[in-house]
Amino acid sequence: MALDKMADVSLKQTVPRVEVGEVEGIPFTKQICSTWDQVWKFKARPDDLLIATYTKAGTTWTQEIVDMIQQNGDVEKCRRATTYRRHPFLEWSIQEPPAESYSGLELAEAMPSPRTLKTHLPVQLVPPSFWEQNCKIIYVARNAKDNLVSYYHFHRMSKGMPDPVTWEEFMEKFMTGKVLWGSWYDHVKGWWKAKDKHRILYLFYEDMKENPKQEIQKILKFLEKDVNEEVLNKILHNTSFEIMKENPMTNYTTEFRGIMDHSISPFMRKGVVGDWKNHFTVAQNEKFDEDYKKKMADTSLVFRMEL
Numbered sequence: 001m002a003l004d005k006m007a008d009v010s011l012k013q014t015v016p017r018v019e020v021g022e023v024e025g026i027p028f029t030k031q032i033c034s035t036w037d038q039v040w041k042f043k044a045r046p047d048d049l050l051i052a053t054y055t056k057a058g059t060t061w062t063q064e065i066v067d068m069i070q071q072n073g074d075v076e077k078c079r080r081a082t083t084y085r086r087h088p089f090l091e092w093s094i095q096e097p098p099a100e101s102y103s104g105l106e107l108a109e110a111m112p113s114p115r116t117l118k119t120h121l122p123v124q125l126v127p128p129s130f131w132e133q134n135c136k137i138i139y140v141a142r143n144a145k146d147n148l149v150s151y152y153h154f155h156r157m158s159k160g161m162p163d164p165v166t167w168e169e170f171m172e173k174f175m176t177g178k179v180l181w182g183s184w185y186d187h188v189k190g191w192w193k194a195k196d197k198h199r200i201l202y203l204f205y206e207d208m209k210e211n212p213k214q215e216i217q218k219i220l221k222f223l224e225k226d227v228n229e230e231v232l233n234k235i236l237h238n239t240s241f242e243i244m245k246e247n248p249m250t251n252y253t254t255e256f257r258g259i260m261d262h263s264i265s266p267f268m269r270k271g272v273v274g275d276w277k278n279h280f281t282v283a284q285n286e287k288f289d290e291d292y293k294k295k296m297a298d299t300s301l302v303f304r305m306e307l
């Protein structure tokens, strides 16, 4: 579909969208802002594993890999609930009928150890207890252009996000950090800086696409787990984009139906590196690159925009 048509579709949505506030100068949903004190005081446990990402960087994929490892390749066990319920989303809470708990905090507090939790928080806003408890953290980063494209489509399909209005406007907001969870640039750089001071495994979406087996092995080593070749192959197969797209526990076709409209854009959309080329005009690409160079001049972090 042409990009101008895509914008039309998002504008036609009639159900009100989420409202936006700020915590420490970073945009968050009003819901997150109103529960921020509780999030900040969250009590991490020493055996908690935190999966942290800038949103749309490959969180769900990593969560599925981790769960498959923790369940020793038992697919049925991994299909016990949606990703959201297996790995509470620390700061997220959204009110949508049915009134069952959609609060990540409540789900996390009720969960027995060892817990795997998810967050999109920039490193400086991670609750201090995670550092005090020296928890293991897996951070996944994705190149800015594909991350932006994926985030744009997610804004179109999810009422948990503000209206993206047009592709052009959304790109501008992304570049200036005026999107939920703030600046992509500060996020990836902040976590990159923190990685050597804490127990952080820093992974890249592009590496996971290129050589998933190798990246799964990195996760295994980090988690101090071992699986045999048969289980490893099972993990590889079941965490492929194709299988996860068909799996209702990972693709959210059974939960959050009032929030996400998969007919606009599926949650498991394309799962590729380089889709940005189908979205950026030549002029947009030049402008983006110029700005990118300035914002990324003070880091050793390098991303691959294509494979």
Ligand SMILES: Nc1ncnc2c1ncn2[C@@H]1O[C@H](COP(=O)(O)OS(=O)(=O)O)[C@@H](OP(=O)(O)O)[C@H]1O
Residues within 6 Å of the ligand: 053, 054, 055, 056, 057, 058, 059, 060, 061, 146, 149, 150, 151, 153, 239, 240, 241, 242, 244, 267, 268, 269, 270, 271, 272, 275
């Ligand atoms: N297995 C696998 N392989 C490759 N790519 C995958 C996989 N699972 C999810 N995805 C893609 O990851 C994007 C969603 O990112 P997140 O899971 O971080 O989204 S969220 O922030 O938790 O909502 C989204 O990217 P786009 O397709 O580019 O939109 C998903 O399709």
